[in-house]
Amino acid sequence: SQQGEEDPQALSIQEGENATMNCSYKTSINNLQWYRQNSGRGLVHLILIRSNEREKHSGRLRVTLDTSKKSSSLLITASRAADTASYFCATDAKGTALIFGKGTTLSVSS
């Protein structure tokens, strides 16, 4: 069963614009992780945010976590063509392995 649901399913933007994608989940979690997948580099870990954290930054990435709403968002600032990929949220519920959502497909055009 899928714990996380990303929204939107697909997103198309121009280079330089910001991209925001959201993830909602159903049960309590230890942490939430975001991964990127493209044909060139496979599935790559982007950022991990723990249940007691509200915001985390890594380069052009900003992740927020609202445990009361069971939701997270991933913001990519100043998007580049190389950011074109599918983005997945994955939740680590207490005592279980990661459960991935269906992903958001991001297309950045130059």
Place this chain on the structure above:
Amino acid sequence: EAGVAQSPRYKIIEKRQSVAFWCNPISGHATLYWYQQILGQGPKLLIQFQNNGVVDDSQLPKDRFSAERLKGVDSTLKIQPAKLEDSAVYLCASSRSTGGEQYFGPGTRLTVT
């Protein structure tokens, strides 16, 4: 640090045949995972090992899928007999411990005809 290695990268078989995939995790990573990713979906965990013991195989179709991790390092995933719905990418991942960042291999794309 070398990444997670998988082989083969591609495999085409007919239904009812058998197939095996191999994974070599990052050195020192105790936890190893096998995922199945069907086109358009996120990865779904099939089995998780901690060293050479199984932690979670609740979503592994045990009538046709089997996996082992010898000596707590390399792992093999086998499908016998394969069905059309097994067509997917099979991903291996490893991590230092459960719940942390996972490092994924390039995957094996299986096509069952």
